[in-house]
Amino acid sequence: MKNKINYILKERKEKIILPEKLGFGQYFTDHMFEMDYSKDKGWHNATIKPLSEIYLHPATSFIHYGQTIFEGLKAFRTIDDEIQIFRPDTHLERLNNSAKRICMPAVDTEFVLEAMRELIAIDSDWIPNKRGEALYIRPFMFGSDPALGVRPSSEYKFIIILSPVGAYYPEGFKPVKILAQDDYVRAVRKGLGECKTAANYAASLLAANEAAKKGFTQVLWLDGVEQKYIEEVGTMNIFIHFKDEIATPKLTGSILPGVTRRSVIQLLKEWGLNVTERLISIREVIDAYDSGNLIGVFGTGTAAIISSVGLLSYKGKDMMINNGNVGELDLKLFNELTAIHYGEKEDTHNWTFKVEKKAIEV
């Protein structure tokens, strides 16, 4: 049962023509993967079917009590017209960690990876081929009991949808402006920060809105206890490039263990650089800036890959970083990762998983 996928395929007569400006998360492919969980049956009803609406009883538990998690990863069309997914195994491992934190069932990661590949193979014509473009993959799961009451749901739904996305930097790699603030807290240790669940994003909206009004792209979150240590930025992890160290906040439970973060740490180590995971106070960053020891600041995440920070502001102090230009190291990392994504460079880490463009037997 578990390892069988049912197929209901859409008949498409017209050719897929992707819009010029894809943006992010605006367009979706023809199909979705879906499966259900119940205490008795475990995961069942695994189906690839035409993208369609989900029907929910208005009392469905996750709407009220937030039992919902997700992942975000990408598939790329390589320069040899092959299709490959970046680190899906690591993303699915994180999905299961998220599930555990809020009492949701784990998925069989191998089976889900297989389903993801099948789904991508079926909708492969939707994968854009311009440099910087990709197929964004969004697996998610939610508690689906049709009853009110704060408790873990006994039924769940797991879905994967696919969205062709545009280049994050259509006009070239451009530094962003970020604001460190202590008016709001996003997550706290022993809370949900390391879990990729809706809660953390809801918690970020108001601060992000207020930062945007002041001209900033993102908020740099400080820890929820002392509001002293830097944590992460919007949907990216953060790296501080000091004169003789590249430091990133250690995983204390309140930040997401980013897959890009992990990849970047590995690359930096391989390049022989001094990379550390530790507590970094905002004070330390300011002091390094004032004494000329701050070389650069950059974010890492699936959407932007690498994002240079050109301006960091905290309590009215504006710190222009690297004269507002893209850092040398940032660009090197971006080029290295994208070279792996698009198959220009050999994948020596086994980070990429090929998708066979086989005809699906149904």
Next chain:
Amino acid sequence: MKNKINYILKERKEKIILPEKLGFGQYFTDHMFEMDYSKDKGWHNATIKPLSEIYLHPATSFIHYGQTIFEGLKAFRTIDDEIQIFRPDTHLERLNNSAKRICMPAVDTEFVLEAMRELIAIDSDWIPNKRGEALYIRPFMFGSDPALGVRPSSEYKFIIILSPVGAYYPEGFKPVKILAQDDYVRAVRKGLGECKTAANYAASLLAANEAAKKGFTQVLWLDGVEQKYIEEVGTMNIFIHFKDEIATPKLTGSILPGVTRRSVIQLLKEWGLNVTERLISIREVIDAYDSGNLIGVFGTGTAAIISSVGLLSYKGKDMMINNGNVGELDLKLFNELTAIHYGEKEDTHNWTFKVEKKAIEV
């Protein structure tokens, strides 16, 4: 437009027969209220229609990013067979406060109250009449943009559903066992604790599960910063009855400003008792227990109204409160509030709002 409700009514031939055991949030009435929000039109499409499934695009923003809030209040059938709602104005005010915190639009509280009354009038046969039973009212709102990306939704849906609920204490008012722990944090000041949003409930599940395994009904949360001050219990606010003071945690942003809490504070004041809102450390509670100054501990909330705590446990120290019996004051408060709910006592505070059992003109 705004102040017009469309009616699509269900034809019901059979008589409504309520189950013997209603429980909580298991059964729903025939109809629901629904309206939509868009930037252009504001709130529109206000409709009372048969309870039915909600259709959602799988990319619907709140599923992924948690922009969802709710309220929970009750309507009662009085001893004179009238119907009244308890403090709906205060609940809707709180709904709008929740909305603001996560960048959602406010509702017109007067209009929503009117819609709520109409909905209840239409489904009034669903209101149970046994003492302790009630009609639970669940208004909720969510961001409905069919696109991925962390930002406030531009479209929203607001819904009210109704659920006949059983007596919380079918076998009589019974004390509960609660566990104070510092393994998990539910909410932190400057976060979402005071906002009635899904995030806080998701954050509570794992700790509640672990407490349940140890035989406790609920978790007593400690503050997220120092893990020193008591905050609230599951879905209740908490009151500590010291020898010459009844204290409840003050609203520091991380706890829900309970409507029952507010009502209890007012009653206690009117009864000439010394009630305070302040920081209360778990240490202080233990010391009071050890020195014989702890008279009682009780929770307040819409579901249970008042809940006596018979056992409070913290780091292996079990504190049996009032010999595990219901406190005198707890029972007095419970009786006072339920007397108002069921119309046995005059409502001198204007807390109750009558629902006219008129025939609806459609």
